[in-house]
Amino acid sequence: MTEPQQRYYITTPIYYVNDRPHIGHCYTTLVADVAARFMRLSGRDVFLLTGTDEHAERVVEAAAERGLTPIQWADRNAGAFEDAFRLLGFSNDDFIRTTQKRHTEKVESYIRRLNDSGDVYLGDYQGWWDHTQEEYVPENTAREHDFKSPITGKPLERRQEKNYFFRLSAYQDRLLKHIESNPGFIRPESRRNEVLGRIRTGLQDVPVSRAVDPDDPKSGWGILMPGDESHRIYVWIDALFNYLSAVDTDDRRKYWPAQAHVIGKDILWFHAVIWPCMLMALGEKLPGCIYAHSFWIREGRKMSKSLGNFIDMPTLTAYIDRYGLDATRWFLATQGPMGATDADFAHAKFIEVYNADLANGLGNAASRVSNMIAKYFDGACPDPTRWHGSPSRGEHAGHDWPAIATSAVENAMTRFEALDIPGALEAAVALARRVDGYIHATEPFKLAKDPEKLPEVGAILYHAAEALRIASLLMWAAIPAKVEDLQRRFGCEFNPGAAPLRDLAAWGGLTPGAHIEKGDALFPRADGEEAPPEPARAETS
Ligand code: ME8
Numbered sequence: 001m002t003e004p005q006q007r008y009y010i011t012t013p014i015y016y017v018n019d020r021p022h023i024g025h026c027y028t029t030l031v032a033d034v035a036a037r038f039m040r041l042s043g044r045d046v047f048l049l050t051g052t053d054e055h056a057e058r059v060v061e062a063a064a065e066r067g068l069t070p071i072q073w074a075d076r077n078a079g080a081f082e083d084a085f086r087l088l089g090f091s092n093d094d095f096i097r098t099t100q101k102r103h104t105e106k107v108e109s110y111i112r113r114l115n116d117s118g119d120v121y122l123g124d125y126q127g128w129w130d131h132t133q134e135e136y137v138p139e140n141t142a143r144e145h146d147f148k149s150p151i152t153g154k155p156l157e158r159r160q161e162k163n164y165f166f167r168l169s170a171y172q173d174r175l176l177k178h179i180e181s182n183p184g185f186i187r188p189e190s191r192r193n194e195v196l197g198r199i200r201t202g203l204q205d206v207p208v209s210r211a212v213d214p215d216d217p218k219s220g221w222g223i224l225m226p227g228d229e230s231h232r233i234y235v236w237i238d239a240l241f242n243y244l245s246a247v248d249t250d251d252r253r254k255y256w257p258a259q260a261h262v263i264g265k266d267i268l269w270f271h272a273v274i275w276p277c278m279l280m281a282l283g284e285k286l287p288g289c290i291y292a293h294s295f296w297i298r299e300g301r302k303m304s305k306s307l308g309n310f311i312d313m314p315t316l317t318a319y320i321d322r323y324g325l326d327a328t329r330w331f332l333a334t335q336g337p338m339g340a341t342d343a344d345f346a347h348a349k350f351i352e353v354y355n356a357d358l359a360n361g362l363g364n365a366a367s368r369v370s371n372m373i374a375k376y377f378d379g380a381c382p383d384p385t386r387w388h389g390s391p392s393r394g395e396h397a398g399h400d401w402p403a404i405a406t407s408a409v410e411n412a413m414t415r416f417e418a419l420d421i422p423g424a425l426e427a428a429v430a431l432a433r434r435v436d437g438y439i440h441a442t443e444p445f446k447l448a449k450d451p452e453k454l455p456e457v458g459a460i461l462y463h464a465a466e467a468l469r470i471a472s473l474l475m476w477a478a479i480p481a482k483v484e485d486l487q488r489r490f491g492c493e494f495n496p497g498a499a500p501l502r503d504l505a506a507w508g509g510l511t512p513g514a515h516i517e518k519g520d521a522l523f524p525r526a527d528g529e530e531a532p533p534e535p536a537r538a539e540t541s
Pocket of ligand 1: 012013014023024025027028053228239240241262263264265266267278294295296297303524
């Protein structure tokens with residue numbers, strides 16, 4: 001039996017199906033995938049959830065433009081998201097769609113509970129509606145932005161409606177207390193401060209429904225309000241519930257509360273304020289962390305449809321075709337906007353990172369080491385204990401390898417736990433880079449000229465190969481296929497999650513005598529290349 005604290009439930013936003021997936025959706029899901037894979041490697045019982053948000057008014061509009069029903073359009077685009085996520089090798093345990101019965105039935109039951117407790121009530125609402133974002137913008141924000149959408153710049157619409165409201169105001173103090181006493185609840189820190197500042201200006205009750213207008217097909221697309229079919233549940237409320245509905249079954253209940261909701265900065269308010277308060281009202285435990293990353297931009301410019309510079313699936317596919325899936329995952333995972341600033345998808349940076357970390361870092365060190373083992377030891381992993389020149393096992397030329405490796409493992413584990421994916425992967429690749437420095441300092445290729453020094457050469461190559469084995473384990477979550485290839489070449493049986501990471505990564509895992517295969521370069525160098533040509537795009541309908 002796995003202990004409850006060993007469970008790790010991590011989610012991504014569920015994405016709107018009015019349009020096709022792009023780099024942003026892939027990035028957030030990659031972050032969650034890398035974290036989930038690492039946690040599985042560490043022996044945790046992981047559940048990774050992603051999916052699609054389908055009851056948006058925009059879906060009805062986009063479908064109508066193509067002469068389709070909303071569900072036909074949703075099916076098509078949900079399929080596009082699933083294909084994209086398969087292409088990127090994501091290991092999600094489920095893909096929830098808000099049009100599925102398993103979700104809609106749960107949402108009705110949650111709303112009924114909130115109605116019964118008085119946390120949801122019928123009232124009047126007037127406000128500034130942001131059509132593309134499908135949300136009301138608070139009066140002061142609307143004024144600040146000259147009554148235009150703070151996100152899209154399009155004019156806001158004045159709307160008045162009779163609505164069901166959620167009594168958000170009643171939870172202000174409890175929420176503040178929770179955020180203040182759990183510094184890791186909203187991350188990164190700057191986002192937490194933003195949210196705290198805004199909560200302190202006061203929380204107002206929020207609408208959770210929209211009136212159904214028989215003349216407007218958009219208004220009827222969604223889950224009807226239980227007990228009052230003249231309203232349907234507001235898409236954002238419907239969507240947030242997915243995190244709970246997906247695991248609200250006998251066999252999955254154990255996963256709640258989620259350890260982490262990974263989202264983009266654009267949807268922080270819903271996740272850090274409205275969602276926790278709804279959970280409090282339902283008497284559910286709160287998630288461990290809401291992690292709001294920043295945005296990708298491209299070659300220094302914001303991505304937009306009008307500029308035609310969106311990194312969408314055809315562009316990502318061109319990168320995957322040219323540099324490989326793992327290289328693309330590595331770039332996104334290590335250079336992505338996990339902090340408070342946006343990150344630039346620049347081709348030159350892609351090449352620089354690819355060469356530094358993968359071609360020269362892990363790949364070149366692995367080639368050098370396996371080539372020398374082939375040349376001097378017939379491809380059999382040397383036995384380091386045959387050399388008696390080392391003061392202790394694994395210590396040589398100023399490198400205390402067991403200590404270096406252990407500290408890299410601990411460092412990576414701490415950072416993965418904090419969702420510092422770039423920091424964790426840097427700790428891993430830094431270990432691989434040290435191998436190069438060690439070979440440079442000890443020059444086994446020179447020592448090998450003297451047959452008497454072969455035991456020392458063997459020890460050096462063992463240390464180097466073993467450090468690379470451990471470094472690659474720590475990189476596995478980001479570049480699984482290449483690491484599995486490397487482990488196989490090094491004669492290791494690698495079953496992620498079969499043993500706790502600390503055991504898998506303990507110094508001395510390589511077996512002397514095991515066959516070490518030379519093979520082609522894991523990551524061939526990329527030099528002075530142009531970006532892959534912009535692919536021709538298929539029509540979206
Ligand atoms: O907001 N860089 O869905 P959505 C990085 N359905 N990430 C980006 C990005 C960019 N340039 N652009 C988008 C919704 N994203 C709701 C969510 S959850 C209960 C409901 C990512 O399809 C980022 O994760 O508009 C952002 O939060 C998400 O896509 C928004 O996806």
